[in-house]
Amino acid sequence: MKQSRPGIVVVGGGHAGVEAALAAARIGVQVTLVSQRRREIARMSCNPSIGGTAKGQLVREIDALGGAMAVTIDATGIQFRRLNTGKGAAVQASRAQADRQAYLTRMLETIEQQPSLRIVEDEAIGITARGGRVRGIALKGGGELDAEAVVLAPGTFLNGLIHIGEETWPAGRMGEGPSTSLPVSLTGLGFRTNRLKTGTPPRLAAHSIDFGTLAVQLGDADPRPFSFSTERIVRRQVPCHVTRTTEATHRILRDNLHRSAMYSGRISGVGPRYCPSVEDKVVRFGERSSHIVFLEPEGYESHEIYPAGLSTSLPRDVQEAFIRSIPGLGSAELTVPGYAVEYDAVDSTQLSHSLETQAIRGLFLAGQINGTSGYEEAAAQGLMAGINAALWLLDREPLVLSRSEAMIGVLIDDLVTRGTGGEPYRMFTSRAETRLHLREDNADLRLTAHAARVGLVSAARLAKVDALERAVEVGREALLSVRTTPNAAARATMERVGLPPPRMPMSAWAVLGLPGARHSQLVAAGLAEVVPSRVAEQLEILAQYERYLVRLADDAQERRAWERVTLPPTLDFHTIAGLSIEVRERLARVRPASVGQAQRIPGVTAAAIEALMTHLRVSRSERFDVDGSTLEAARGA
Amino acid sequence: MELGDENTATPGSDPERATIVALATGPVQAALATIRMSGPRVHEILARVLRRPGSALSLSLEARRATVAHFMDPADGETIDEIVVTFFPGPRSYTGEDLAELSLHGGPWLVAEANRVLTTLGATQARPGEFTRRALLAGKLDLARAEAVQALVTAQSGAAAKLAARHLAGELSERYQRIRHGLVSIAACLEGPLEFPEDTSGEENESAIAALKGLSEVRQCLEGLVRSQAQARRIVSGISIPIVGRPNVGKSSIFNGLLGSSRAIVSPHPGTTRDSIEASMLVGGRLVRLIDTAGLGVAIDDLDAEAMSRAEGHIEDADIVVLVLDLSADLQESDRELLSRLAGRQVVVVLNKTDLEPRFISTDLVELGIAAPPVLVSVKDGSGLPALIDRLTIAVETGAPGDDPLGVVSSARQQGLLVRALGDLGRVAHNIEGDRAELAIEDLRLAELSLREILGEASPDEVLDEVFQTFCIGK
């Protein structure tokens, strides 16, 4: 990189911004991270935990792609727990309580040590663009920063407004001012925005809680790290506690509903249905007499407890009253009240799959600004935006992950194609057609090659992953070649190792595919060789899921064929015959890059696709770069 | 047909699109024939061919109102017919485009003439199903209904037309939607605990039980629809009635007698009929496929054997079997065999050649297990054939056990997808019980995809929507 080039500016040092800045700098371009406060970089605004269902998958993918979130939580987690361990591999997920302060300190160190990356403590107040290209940003502290590419990741700060009961004041989150100039600049550039909201529970003073009476929830005995490069988790683990709301709690909540910011109608932003406030829960699930509450420590040193399940925007006195009606919290003291925050988000269908805006080249958006919610969702987008901004500067093809290879691919495609539907978007495994494939356990196998190609993962690490892949293939073939016969001796052996006795001749691979079968049992039965545990794990999962994975792969291939039928950027969707005005508008708004993408836009029916295809066929020769064979292959697939 | 979607663009305004024309009523001679025309140039073409009756003035058409007009050939100004015309401006029309229906006096020459005039003025002859296709593209119909339109157009009997009309009214689509929604709810039951293990701990069993219950309901409903296939085939392609019996008993004679024409060759040589011959006729308002088959008995050569195996095939697929016995010949072992093979089926026994000396009496048949009295026929005298038709009418009206007149799936495409959906559902219970909810959900998703394919619809994140409604979750 020539030193004279201005490089990339990343606005916002949240979870999206830090990944974007680190990735771009590591790829080798000059990066300036502009954030309002250095000390708040990588702060977790809400619950002090990373991972969980679907989010765990994201963190593993971020790691496989060379991101920082996994290593940082591995180094600062205080309780690690795997969820859904009794269930199939595809829905198991890792979650860790973080030491909030340690996490951000550690992340700041990583940034400070990263060459080609500098921090500027300031507020961006405008985006400079000329000729459809971004040129830089304007700073509140005065002056401009030139940039060839800008990644915007300002989180919940755009026109942020905090609500507690009847009180309201402008803020990005508790204790930090909002960004009010940046949204003006965005609207000026023609971006559509919408208003969202989210909320957080009060924090409690640890010494005021009577833990002795409460159930304890411990972490896993043998915690599993998030990162491929973490050998093992060595930090001491702390317990969480569990309590429940009572009838008395619910009565207080109901009696004071009119004083809640949400119910008094002062909030216009749309909140997430999957994250209702406690007052919401009491209203919507009125038949329940109790709701669960997890008491999570914020760190070894911290004296604060995060009561998960008690998000609220009621006035402070009501918060205190209902908290004290909960067992163990009888004399609890609030250190910070719960609150709701409203903010502006940009309609994410204005982006293309690289997270670059369609309107302004070189401008990338990532994180909560795209209507998502969650640290992991933000980090995943930040990483991809950082990678693609850097690749763009280097004149290289963008890295776009498909829906069938990564949860991140699903996340970004949903944002770009369907939008968030006016509600904060959180990742769920069920959003992925191929979730049986997009698992935590194989994130490295799926994505390390991409990371190596863009230069975020070393060749040595890729070699390790490749070796694992080969070992799995060899192991599978070995199992396929070993056969059991249903004779008395075989039946006795199988019974001894706890496997169902065979009723017909089958391969060892088929035996491993039986519900609950373990590779170690096959080894004990003399049907398999001992292999490293990660290889055994892959073999078990693949054998169990095989029939489904085969079908999913077929479907994915069919979808890819449609993905290859590209639509020219100049296509005027308003001229396509046989489409309703509504469908035309949707298509024109999203501007799908392919027929495959068009199919996923809500409200675009099979008949509409048929009309689109007819239009393509008719005008293919003169106007479209679709070659006939692809089109026919897609149809026949 | 107006589904009232005011929001639809007028493809009629798209100049690139052809204006199509076709005869909407069947090609048979009827009292009235309707010609349909759809596309951007409908209005322009009408203005050139329609005149106010008794005057040379052009006529103004009111939307969606039947108007009497003279249809003339602009080339020579000659009036071809007095017609009734109805103009439906797009988008509030069947195809979403400008559309006109012209009712002519049904003579074939008139219709051909009118068609010629319209095509000279620039309308193109519609391909089969093109009107429906345009309606589909304009979002006026879902796929299941579009198929009903096709079925209605090609319906050959009153019952088939009624079935198609019901499908068009959306009764079947509604069933599909119910099944689809059922699948979504089951998936949501299972999904909640997977996505929110902490919020839903302790609710898992309850959810699994609810899922299993929903599953058995949905499966029952699907199975009913799949079973309806035979019923649908009977309605749409006709009830299959083979005429079987030994060689030379008079099967072909009866076949001809029922049809009132000499379709099949009749000869005194046994083994005259080799290839089976089919003909359609209406019996009690229902479409029937009458099949004349080769005589069954001892095969002498390969040809015989092949002919007989075809005849046997027809017995397999039959809805009703007409068994012909020759009263002037002794009963034989092969008659017994045939009878035993027909056990449990709807059989009408005919004793033919009553004009000749009988070699056995009706009570001999009771011994063979034939309970219902046989129909006595002499094709030679022409006696007994009306009685045979009466018996067939009763048999046709009785129908097959288990018929469900409302849930009949007549499209092979839909049937295929339903069978696939059932196949996918086959593993769900097993997966739920084996604690593999993620696989059960996958099966449900695949089944739901088939239903969606039937309806030609895309679906939003319905499972998640349901999860949020059903489970109490949150931080």
Ligand SMILES: Cc1cc2nc3c(=O)[nH]c(=O)nc-3n(C[C@H](O)[C@H](O)[C@H](O)COP(=O)(O)OP(=O)(O)OC[C@H]3O[C@@H](n4cnc5c(N)ncnc54)[C@H](O)[C@@H]3O)c2cc1C
């Ligand atoms: C009250 C509250 C409750 C939440 N609850 C949850 C929850 O329950 N679960 C969950 O998953 N997520 C929750 N979140 C969301 C989660 O915090 C975010 O999704 C995540 O932090 C978004 O990451 P981000 O990088 O996009 O932005 P943020 O983490 O918000 O970071 C934005 C950064 O940008 C900086 N910045 C903003 N504007 C400018 C500017 N103009 N110039 C320079 N710097 C700027 C800010 O100082 C900040 O450092 C909550 C957030 C809040 C505030």
Ligand SMILES: Nc1nc2c(ncn2[C@@H]2O[C@H](COP(=O)(O)OP(=O)(O)OP(=O)(O)O)[C@@H](O)[C@H]2O)c(=O)[nH]1
């Ligand atoms: N006397 C008399 N002869 C009949 C009658 N019906 C048919 N026949 C004669 O019986 C002979 C056989 O008739 P078909 O109708 O050809 O018999 P089939 O059962 O079709 O014979 P195959 O095709 O050879 O199996 C012909 O000569 C007919 O004229 C009847 O009612 N009375």
Ligand SMILES: [Mg+2]
């Ligand atoms: Mg014959």
